[in-house]
Amino acid sequence: MEATASVSTVASRHLSTALPLSKTTHLSNSKFLRRSTQPCSSSSFIGSTHSLSFSSRNPFTRELWGVIHSSSMNAAVTGTRKMAGGRLIIRAEMFGQLTSGLETAWNKLKGEEVLTKENIAEPMRDIRRALLEADVSLPVVRRFVQAVSDQAVGTGVIRGVRPDQQLVKIVNDELVKLMGGEVSELVFAKTGPTVILLAGLQGVGKTTVSAKLALYLKKQGKSCMLIAGDVYRPAAIDQLVILGEQVGVPVYSAGTEIKPAEIARKGLEEARKKNVNVVIMDTAGRFQIDKAMMDELKEVKRVLNPTEVLLVVDAMTGQEAAALVTTFNLEIGITGAILSKLDGDSRGGAALSVKEVSGKPIKLVGRGERVEDLEPFYPDRMAGRILGMGDVLSFVEKAQEVMRQEDAEELQKKIMSAKFDFNDFLKQTRAVAQMGSMSRVIGMIPGMGKVTPAQIREAEKNLKIMEAMIEAMTPEEREKPELLAESPARRKRVAQDSGKTEQQVSQLVAQLFQMRVRMKNLMGVMEGGSIPALSNLEEAMKAEQKAPPGTARRKRRSESRRQFADSASSRPGPRGFGAKN
Numbered sequence: 095m096e097a098t099a100s101v102s103t104v105a106s107r108h109l110s111t112a113l114p115l116s117k118t119t120h121l122s123n124s125k126f127l128r129r130s131t132q133p134c135s136s137s138s139f140i141g142s143t144h145s146l147s148f149s150s151r152n153p154f155t156r157e158l159w160g161v162i163h164s165s166s167m168n169a170a171v172t173g174t175r176k177m178a179g180g181r182l183i184i185r186a187e188m189f190g191q192l193t194s195g196l197e198t199a200w201n202k203l204k205g206e207e208v209l210t211k212e213n214i215a216e217p218m219r220d221i222r223r224a225l226l227e228a229d230v231s232l233p234v235v236r237r238f239v240q241a242v243s244d245q246a247v248g249t250g251v252i253r254g255v256r257p258d259q260q261l262v263k264i265v266n267d268e269l270v271k272l273m274g275g276e277v278s279e280l281v282f283a284k285t286g287p288t289v290i291l292l293a294g295l296q297g298v299g300k301t302t303v304s305a306k307l308a309l310y311l312k313k314q315g316k317s318c319m320l321i322a323g324d325v326y327r328p329a330a331i332d333q334l335v336i337l338g339e340q341v342g343v344p345v346y347s348a349g350t351e352i353k354p355a356e357i358a359r360k361g362l363e364e365a366r367k368k369n370v371n372v373v374i375m376d377t378a379g380r381f382q383i384d385k386a387m388m389d390e391l392k393e394v395k396r397v398l399n400p401t402e403v404l405l406v407v408d409a410m411t412g413q414e415a416a417a418l419v420t421t422f423n424l425e426i427g428i429t430g431a432i433l434s435k436l437d438g439d440s441r442g443g444a445a446l447s448v449k450e451v452s453g454k455p456i457k458l459v460g461r462g463e464r465v466e467d468l469e470p471f472y473p474d475r476m477a478g479r480i481l482g483m484g485d486v487l488s489f490v491e492k493a494q495e496v497m498r499q500e501d502a503e504e505l506q507k508k509i510m511s512a513k514f515d516f517n518d519f520l521k522q523t524r525a526v527a528q529m530g531s532m533s534r535v536i537g538m539i540p541g542m543g544k545v546t547p548a549q550i551r552e553a554e555k556n557l558k559i560m561e562a563m564i565e566a567m568t569p570e571e572r573e574k575p576e577l578l579a580e581s582p583a584r585r586k587r588v589a590q591d592s593g594k595t596e597q598q599v600s601q602l603v604a605q606l607f608q609m610r611v612r613m614k615n616l617m618g619v620m621e622g623g624s625i626p627a628l629s630n631l632e633e634a635m636k637a638e639q640k641a642p643p644g645t646a647r648r649k650r651r652s653e654s655r656r657q658f659a660d661s662a663s664s665r666p667g668p669r670g671f672g673a674k675n
């Protein structure tokens with residue numbers, strides 16, 4: 095299960111020493127292409143049956159990662175990096191420890207033919223240890239391990255499936271079950287406004303979540319109103335008013351001199367007058383759960399008669415979050431939880447414990463400080479992340495939000511006709527940036543789950559460098575990268591204007607051509623059909639990895655030549671990096 099990200103060591107040597115290059119030499123560099131076309135190991139596709147829908151629409155993001163993180167660029171920026179065999183093994187950022195703990199368990203089964211009581215004993219201990227280290231509550235761990243063991247021993251041999259893979263599947267299914275199985279949707283009132291009451295301890299993110307939720311619902315076409323009920327932290331009201339403005343949702347506030355229950359009553363009246371669909375009330379948090387706080391909340395709840403009472407809990411508090419959900423539910427009765435700050439949680443204990451401990455589902459998760467960073471909680475995707483599979487569905491949703499369908503189709507046409515240019519590059523880069531921080535997006539791409547924070551920081555830095563260079567190009571150069579490929583003088587000018595080196599500009603231009611080739615190939619493989627095409631892709635990637643160097647080189651060389659000819663057919667005169675200006 096060790097996923098790897100490819101880093102082209104050859105590229106930097108090649109580009110730095112061989113420029114200017116003839117177009118053929120450059121584009122036919124088989125090592126470069128071979129490494130670059132392996133952005134992840136094929137094993138990372140196992141179980142990611144949705145990757146097709148993402149990849150066939152837009153192979154860009156995988157490619158982008160390959161390009162921005164290729165060592166050719168890094169070498170130019172940060173110097174050479176040490177790697178074993180040209181491949182850098184990188185570990186998962188999110189729930190990394192849990193993921194690798196579980197991997198230890200599967201690895202112990204390598205070489206076994208069937209799952210038995212004896213051979214699963216040790217992997218079970220690993221699973222138990224991994225879950226406890228992730229801060230999952232002990233009774234939950236016990237039940238989980240028991241359920242997995244029972245199933246593992248009872249599983250017969252499935253043709254073609256190795257015992258370690260079987261165990262992965264069993265653990266995945268149990269993790270999904272543990273987290274509630276299905277997505278727990280928000281409930282809306284049949285008549286009148288839907289009222290959502292938010293509660294939680296101090297600093298967990300209630301105020302931020304109020305605005306996030308309003309925006310989330312607004313995007314679903316619902317009109318919303320926020321009620322500022324945190325009278326104990328005066329800044330909370332101002333904070334909510336500012337956030338309300340930011341998301342374009344009205345905020346009802348009545349200062350701090352009036353009781354929260356009274357604010358709730360008046361706010362609700364106002365909402366009814368305005369005919370809003372959803373009212374969200376922010377309440378005060380405390381350091382401790384005390385009686386006064388609970389009584390006040392009960393009073394607010396009585397006045398509002400809410401459709402949803404959601405407890406906001408901080409994911410970083412692990413199993414403590416699950417205990418809080420239980421307490422609040424017993425005290426005031428809640429309908430579910432919102433897990434905030436999941437982006438900062440590296441262990442996963444809260445996500446895994448809340449439902450099982452409290453019986454209440456996690457309905458939504460906060461994954462960042464921005465108002466857009468709220469999502470439904472998908473147990474199956476979370477399990478996928480924990481097991482190190484990319485969360486493809488989340489990625490597709492985000493991608494669709496950002497990139498309109500027509501854009502995607504237009505891009506696809508450009509890719510197929512190898513006309514993908516620097517304008518597209520920039521547009522796509524920015525779309526990726528809009529989807530959230532790079533780290534989140536990368537984590538959602540299948541096979542890209544295992545990336546270190548340092549690598550992501552570096553990738554983000556590289557993106558900025560690339561943007562600067564593209565911005566220094568003329569509109570014509572952006573549309574026709576060949577102009578830059580042909581002219582050292584143009585590359586020199588771009589380098590000077592962007593404050594980068596000529597080598598960096600040359601690398602960027604070279605990378606665009608390589609992207610054209612690879613994306614077209616990738617699209618070609620996936621054009622074949624629906625889900626079966628995924629295995630084609632996997633097979634293609636495997637074949638590429640296994641192919642004798644000579645074969646691969648010849649095949650790619652002719653492919654590259656053809657591609658370069660396609661892309662350059664419209665322009666006259668000598669082409670390539672070696673061409674004179």
Ligand SMILES: Nc1nc2c(ncn2[C@@H]2O[C@H](COP(=O)(O)OP(=O)(O)OP(=O)(O)O)[C@@H](O)[C@H]2O)c(=O)[nH]1
Pocket residue numbers: 294295296297298299300301302303324327330378379380434435436437438459460461462463467
């Ligand atoms: N990284 C990250 N930070 C978050 C998230 N949600 C909230 N925060 C941050 O957490 C801090 C506290 O958030 P608030 O919304 O003020 O918390 P609160 O629960 O209303 O606080 P009190 O009113 O004091 O009880 C702020 O700095 C937020 O930006 C999240 O999902 N991820």
